[in-house]
Amino acid sequence: MAFDENRAWELVCERDSSARFFYAVATTGVFCRPDCKSRRPLRGNVQFFTSTIDAQAAGFRACKRCCPTAATSDPVGKIRTHIEANLDRSVTLSELGRVAGMSPFTVQRIFKQEMGVSPLQYQRSLRASRLRGALKQSGRVTDAIYEAGFGSSSRAYEGAQLGMTPGSFAQGGKGERIGWCSAPSPFGRVIVGATERGLCWLSLAETAEEAETSLRAEFPAAELQRDPSLSRLVDAALQMVRDGSDLSANRRLGGALDLRGTVFQLRVWQALRQIPRGETRSYSELAREMGEPKATRAVARACAMNRVALVVPCHRVVGASGSLTGYRWGVDRKRKLLEAERR
Structure with a gap:
């Protein structure tokens, strides 16, 4: 999870029980609730996650002191916990209503208000996250698909939102062709990556080496090829900062973005x-x-x-x-x- 990590760390230090995220400690291999009573770790050893599934997919285990996988008392927390515990099957709104003690309509409404997605979309997102983790850990596509809660390989291909097939993702993007180019800028080193569908990556770094590392970490087994012609994408992006031009109308980009998400x-x-x-x-x-x-x-x-x-x-x-x-x-x-x- 990558979000406002500075604020998240403040909430961890304050042991805020209302914060809805989890933090993991690299040196211990465990993840906790923000209000865990354990000794605070060094900031540099902490990672943040939006769900227990994401934390577990990254290889962390639940803290035995704060029990982050246990049910919480607030309705949305109860719904999330129930969904996370039943990824291997479909969970209906009626079922979630019984868990939270409210009508199916209310479940749908309050969950979407709080989370920004419906319970069904949340379950699909968690399954996709689990699939990514399982593929990275084992590389065995069929096993990973079923471990993630998908009932069949076809459902995994339809709902995983990997930006490529599960088999390709398992191999670090093998078979994916990405051209890239790096250039200096007033804001640090800029690196862009583009598939045949359009721009899929633009990162900022201190050095050229750090910039290239960020791309290779995202697509470790993809076919990455330096493409100087993509410098036009760097120029187009910087032009947005300089004069506010709409990149979608910029001919140097051609209007193509390969954005992958929910x-x-x-x-x-x-x-x-x-x-x-x-x-x-x-x-x-x-x-x-x-x-x-x-x-x-x-x-x-x-x-x-x-x-x-x-x-x-x-x-x-x-x-x-x-x-x-x-x-x-x-x-x-x-x-x-x-x-x-x-x-």
């Missing part, structure tokens, strides 16, 4: 692209503009999952007070981007 994530990323250069939005403002006023946290998570910096300008989202919140590519870089856009 329906809700795609909606958020599209909303981000509607924020004018020189302006910012808070997470709650963006949620309201999308017609999802109760989905602030879900919007924040989607912003953090953005793989295409600058083009999908998640740097234009700030805290409710106007303060700079976490940014996947660094808060200092976020500040420089916003300052450049205000000139």
Whole structure:
């Protein structure tokens, strides 16, 4: 999970029981609730996850002290826990209503308000996350498909949202062809990656080596080929910062983006692209503009999952007070981007 990690760490230090995420400690191999009473780890050893499934898929085990996989008392927490415990079968709204003590209609409404997706979409997302983890750990496609809760290989191909077939993902993107190009910029080293469908990766780094490493970590077995002609994509992205031009209308890009995510994530990323250069939005403002006023946290998570910096300008989202919140590519870089856009 990648979101406002600075704020998440503050909530962990405050032992905030209302925070709905989990943190894992690399040195112990366990994951906990934010309000766990155990001794606080070093910040550098901590990773954050939005669900227990994601944490387990990454190889962490549940803390025996705070029991993060146990049911919680709030309705949405109960619903999430029940869904996470029953990924191997379909869970109906009526069933979730009995678990939470409310009508199926209310279950659907409050869950979508809080999470930004329906219970069914949440289950599909968790199955996809589990499949990714199982494929990376074992590489055995058939076993991973059923371990993830998919009833058949066809359902896995339809619902996993891997951006490629499960077999290809299991092999680190083997068979996927991605051209890439790296170039310096005022905001650090920029690297772009593009499939035949369009731009799929744009990251910012301190050095050329770090930039290339980020791409190879995402697609370790893909056919990566340096393509100097893709420098036009770097130029087009930087032009967005300089003058606010719409990248989709920029001929150097050709209008093609290969964005891979859930329906809700795609909606958020599209909303981000509607924020004018020189302006910012808070997470709650963006949620309201999308017609999802109760989905602030879900919007924040989607912003953090953005793989295409600058083009999908998640740097234009700030805290409710106007303060700079976490940014996947660094808060200092976020500040420089916003300052450049205000000139």
